[in-house]
Amino acid sequence: MHELSIVMSIVDTVEKERGKQQADAVESIELDIGMISGVEMDAFYFAWDAGVSKTILENTKLKINRPPAKAKCTACGHSFAATSSFDACPECGNPFCDIISGKELRIKRMIVIKN
Amino acid sequence: MCMTCGCGNSTENNVLIARPGKVNPEELSLMPEQKHDHEHPHHHHHDHPHTKTVVEMEQDILQSNNLTAERNRGFFEAKNILALNLVSSPGSGKTSFLEKTLHDLKDEIPFSVIEGDQQTFNDARRIESQGIPVVQINTGQGCHLDSDMVHRALKKLNPPEKAVVMIENVGNLVCPALFDLGENSRIVLISVTEGDDKPIKYPDMFQSADICIINKIDLLPYVNFDMEKAKDYAKRVNHHLKFFEISATTGEGMDAWYDWLRKERT
Numbered sequence: 001m002h003e004l005s006i007v008m009s010i011v012d013t014v015e016k017e018r019g020k021q022q023a024d025a026v027e028s029i030e031l032d033i034g035m036i037s038g039v040e041m042d043a044f045y046f047a048w049d050a051g052v053s054k055t056i057l058e059n060t061k062l063k064i065n066r067p068p069a070k071a072k073c074t075a076c077g078h079s080f081a082a083t084s085s086f087d088a089c090p091e092c093g094n095p096f097c098d099i100i101s102g103k104e105l106r107i108k109r110m111i112v113i114k115n
Numbered sequence: 116m117c118m119t120c121g122c123g124n125s126t127e128n129n130v131l132i133a134r135p136g137k138v139n140p141e142e143l144s145l146m147p148e149q150k151h152d153h154e155h156p157h158h159h160h161h162d163h164p165h166t167k168t169v170v171e172m173e174q175d176i177l178q179s180n181n182l183t184a185e186r187n188r189g190f191f192e193a194k195n196i197l198a199l200n201l202v203s204s205p206g207s208g209k210t211s212f213l214e215k216t217l218h219d220l221k222d223e224i225p226f227s228v229i230e231g232d233q234q235t236f237n238d239a240r241r242i243e244s245q246g247i248p249v250v251q252i253n254t255g256q257g258c259h260l261d262s263d264m265v266h267r268a269l270k271k272l273n274p275p276e277k278a279v280v281m282i283e284n285v286g287n288l289v290c291p292a293l294f295d296l297g298e299n300s301r302i303v304l305i306s307v308t309e310g311d312d313k314p315i316k317y318p319d320m321f322q323s324a325d326i327c328i329i330n331k332i333d334l335l336p337y338v339n340f341d342m343e344k345a346k347d348y349a350k351r352v353n354h355h356l357k358f359f360e361i362s363a364t365t366g367e368g369m370d371a372w373y374d375w376l377r378k379e380r381t
Contacts, residue, residue, distance in 0.1 A: 001258055002290035009176055021170060031176070038293050038319040074354065085318045086351040095347075096354035099322070105293075107172040114166045 003043040007051035023112030028061035034104035036069045069102030131253040132268050135239040183262035187297025198280040203304035205286030208330040210238050211363040227274035229282045231260040259290040292319040306331040311345035321352040333362040
């Protein structure tokens with residue numbers, strides 16, 4: 001259940017940024033959570049509800065983008081959409097491919113409100 | 116961060132970090148009441164319009180963990196320390212592997228150990244009985260070590276110049292994968308009593324590791340474990356992995372691992 005740590009890390013980061021911006025509330029937040037980032041979304045939503053309670057993010061609208069997994073073959077260089085972190089290259093069959101996207105874990109932007 | 120109630124200000128209250136035998140009884144009267152002293156914005160109702168600002172963050176969610184990990188890494192580098200993060204599921208033999216390594220090399224290499232478990236000082240006592248400096252981290256409800264816990268443990272441990280710091284993570288093949296501790300190398304252990312498809316069942320951990328140690332090879336004749344298949348699966352997930360096949364009980368295969376350890380220190 002590392003998802004709760006991730007939620008608490010978001011709360012901390014947002015609190016700091018809110019202070020810097022001298023904002024009073026956070027209307028919405030947009031996250032990138034890659035398809036193979038290691039975050040289980042059901043657990044994340046569960047942790048979100050528990051974790052943001054009584055914090056600055058309690059009533060904040062949450063938007064989550066899911067960047068798809070992409071891999072690049074180390075043999076032929078072909079880039080392809082992957083379904084896991086261990087897909088073989090669909091062009092040449094080489095099982096050794098590097099993940100080039102889908103591992104994102106990022107706070108993209110937020111909209112803050114100043115009273 | 117608090118993993119009991121989800122309040123974000125109580126890491127210090129929830130995690131116990133101490134040398135065995137030096138536990139402050141006050142610390143042990145577990146988990147003081149969580150203080151909810153977050154600041155809450157006031158919801159005034161004024162007449163003037165509220166202004167909205169879009170803040171482009173583009174910030175890694177785990178940035179604060181990563182920053183502290185880099186700080187740990189800087190500490191290790193400055194003191195010429197080799198730090199290794201041992202991860203595996205519970206029961207793969209991390210502590211036995213560690214004990215065997217310490218036993219065989221302690222006259223040659225100054226070791227310091229950080230033990231991570233949810234509860235008990237059992238592992239730290241096992242290490243301390245060999246005369247090795249050790250700090251135990253009890254994470255309470257936490258399922259992984261993070262860089263801040265290691266940072267605080269390092270302050271208590273104070274490892275000497277050119278030491279090898281072995282960090283035994285909480286037994287868990289999922290959660291520790293995402294948390295950089297500042298280590299030089301991450302070592303994932305599996306044992307032949309587990310399934311040979313572990314690497315593709317838990318790919319994140321194998322992808323984030325540098326070394327894969329396959330333990331309990333003395334039991335190979337009795338179990339249905341296909342060594343080549345396991346290594347092939349692991350390589351599919353991470354083709355940079357380096358393998359050692361060992362038995363912490365009989366000592367078989369440990370020499371190759373010791374050679375690697377000696378080489379990494381120089």
